[in-house]
Amino acid sequence: MTRTVFWKGALLAAASLMAASAAQAQESLEKLSVVVFGPPSLGAFLPPVIKAQEFDHAHGLDIEFAERTPDAYAAQFNSGEFQVGGSAALLTVGLAEARGVEATYLFNLFDFWGAVVTSRDDVQSLADLQGKNLAAATGTTNYKMFNWLANQQGVDLSGVEVINTAPPGLVGYAMADRAAAVQLWEPAYTSLASQNPDIRTLDLNIKGAWQEFAGTENIPYLGVAAHRSWIEQNGALVEKLYDAYSDAAKWVAENPDEAAAVIAGANATDDVRKNYADLIRNNDRLGMNVQWAADVREEIGKVYEAGMAVDFLPEMPTDATIYEGGPAQ
Structure with a gap:
């Protein structure tokens, strides 16, 4: 009986020391x-x-x-x-x-990485968006960088009707085909592609345009x-x-x-x-x-x-x- 009590006490003491040590380590963070x-x-x-x-x-x-x-x-x-x-x-x-x-x-x-996706046959390039609509989260920096990339292709977005929506709504716009194209980025792009494998991605020439402008792809x-x-x-x-x-x-x-x-x-x-x-x-x-x-x-x-x-x-x-x-x- 005495030995059992001793070992129980030893185990409790060890557990207390471990808990105290863990608490001390947490406090030191x-x-x-x-x-x-x-x-x-x-x-x-x-x-x-x-x-x-x-x-x-x-x-x-x-x-x-x-x-x-x-x-x-x-x-x-x-x-x-x-x-x-x-x-x-x-x-x-x-x-x-x-x-x-x-x-x-x-x-x-x-x-940076971004994309413009479409399911419309009459939209094969950014230039084809002239006179059509584009769903985008216009207040985001991803959209601003896309704007710059469009300019590098000679596309003036003033000729595109841009429908502003919050980022969570972009996948819904693409799934419902509510706009000629949708500008979005990851992880929304992968989610959309998995739900609609027929969606097409327009060429933004991200690496090429940036390499020419900045001398790097980063x-x-x-x-x-x-x-x-x-x-x-x-x-x-x-x-x-x-x-x-x-x-x-x-x-x-x-x-x-x-x-x-x-x-x-x-x-x-x-x-x-x-x-x-x-x-x-x-x-x-x-x-x-x-x-x-x-x-x-x-x-x-x-x-x-x-x-x-x-x-x-x-x-x-x-x-x-x-x-x-x-x-x-």
């Missing part, structure tokens, strides 16, 4: 709130992986990802309610500076940004945040099926999980490319130039919008 778009979106792609695989803990962080609609995201990040944003479109960082918000693009997560598009005041006070956390995202991106690329299940969520259907896995394997469309902003400084400058060319940016953003840190610097 730096807590960080990052606002992101809700799914489906590129900004919501890596956060569930970071949490499920505890890549934030591995680098001394305990990140809380707060999901918001695009409008709420912009309002709450620009106001400073959230100091760090994980759905930071590069062009919106430049625009924010012009409006008095001192934000800096820390690192890139995804390069188009920094969406990443993580922060208020400069926060960076000044929390510079040590920036590299930890980068490492957590970088590890997540590597794991996703190496484990597409497992990653797809995490990203899609527990209630997703097999078809949705398959769509995400296919998208991960086709990185030409996904464009996952985690890089420090300073390492793609020239490319960022070209994106700003494109933003000015389509009158999205009122002036060239300053170098302060590009984070100068990172191990390579």
Whole structure:
């Protein structure tokens, strides 16, 4: 009896020590709130992986990802309610500076990719949209970059009736054939293609046009940004945040099926999980490319130039919008 009591006591003591150790380790983590778009979106792609695989803990962080609609995201990040944003479109960082918000693009997560799809026989190229209608989310930076690409093909969108809708409605427009064409991007494009394999994608010549303009195929598009005041006070956390995202991106690329299940969520259907896995394997469309902003400084400058060319940016953003840190610097 005495021996049994001894071992029970020893086990309880060990369990208490383990619990205390775990609690102490949790308390030692730096807590960080990052606002992101809700799914489906590129900004919501890596956060569930970071949490499920505890890549934030591995680098001394305990990140809380707060999901918001695009409008709420912009309002709450620009106001400073959230100091760090994980759905930071590069062009919106430049625009924010012009409006008095001192934000800096820390690192890139995804390069630009977009598409225009149609099921109409009389629409074979962008030029065929003249006099017809196009459904698009005109307030997004993806649409602004598409506008620039259309200009490179000599297509003046003023001759196209553009129907503005929120991003979640774009797939519905294409499925119902409610417009001659629809401009959209991932992950909506993969979802649409799986539901309607007869949809056709018009040639935007993204790589060719950008190569001619910028001398590279890389188009920094969406990443993580922060208020400069926060960076000044929390510079040590920036590299930890980068490492957590970088590890997540590597794991996703190496484990597409497992990653797809995490990203899609527990209630997703097999078809949705398959769509995400296919998208991960086709990185030409996904464009996952985690890089420090300073390492793609020239490319960022070209994106700003494109933003000015389509009158999205009122002036060239300053170098302060590009984070100068990172191990390579």
